[in-house]
Amino acid sequence: xxxxxxxxxxxxxxxxxxxxxxxxxxxxxxxxxxxxxxxxxxxxxxxxxxxxxxxxxxxxxxxxxxxxxxxxxxxxxxxxxxxxxxxxxxxxxxxxxxxxxxxxxxxxxxxxxxxxxxxxxxxx
Numbered sequence: 001x002x003x004x005x006x007x008x009x010x011x012x013x014x015x016x017x018x019x020x021x022x023x024x025x026x027x028x029x030x031x032x033x034x035x036x037x038x039x040x041x042x043x044x045x046x047x048x049x050x051x052x053x054x055x056x057x058x059x060x061x062x063x064x065x066x067x068x069x070x071x072x073x074x075x076x077x078x079x080x081x082x083x084x085x086x087x088x089x090x091x092x093x094x095x096x097x098x099x100x101x102x103x104x105x106x107x108x109x110x111x112x113x114x115x116x117x118x119x120x121x122x123x124x
Contacts, residue, residue, distance in 0.1 A: 014067035032100035075115040
């Protein structure tokens with residue numbers, strides 16, 4: 001199946017307790033998640049029924065639960081957990097996840113640090 005359709009959720013801000021350092025796990029900080037889902041939206045377009053597509057409100061709630069949930073050391077691990085949530089919906093062929101950590105413990109002035117991963121159904 002050639003999938004050309006996309007659902008994008010950008011800037012989902014969730015407080016979490018992830019990081020390598022003890023104070024990050026103790027004090028927490030904001031994480032920002034961007035998702036890009038590749039899927040076939042034709043069934044939803046034909047039916048005009050949210051049940052025939054990925055409900056982005058429900059997806060946002062599920063992703064927020066991952067970010068607010070069990071702490072991990074690495075953004076790579078957090079991004080993989082989020083990708084797994086998105087790919088749990090069989091309609092999603094591929095997902096791109098970016099996790100931003102704008103308050104990362106970097107001793108220099110910076111705007112953002114992020115990790116982006118792409119996972120597909122074939123690799124899931």
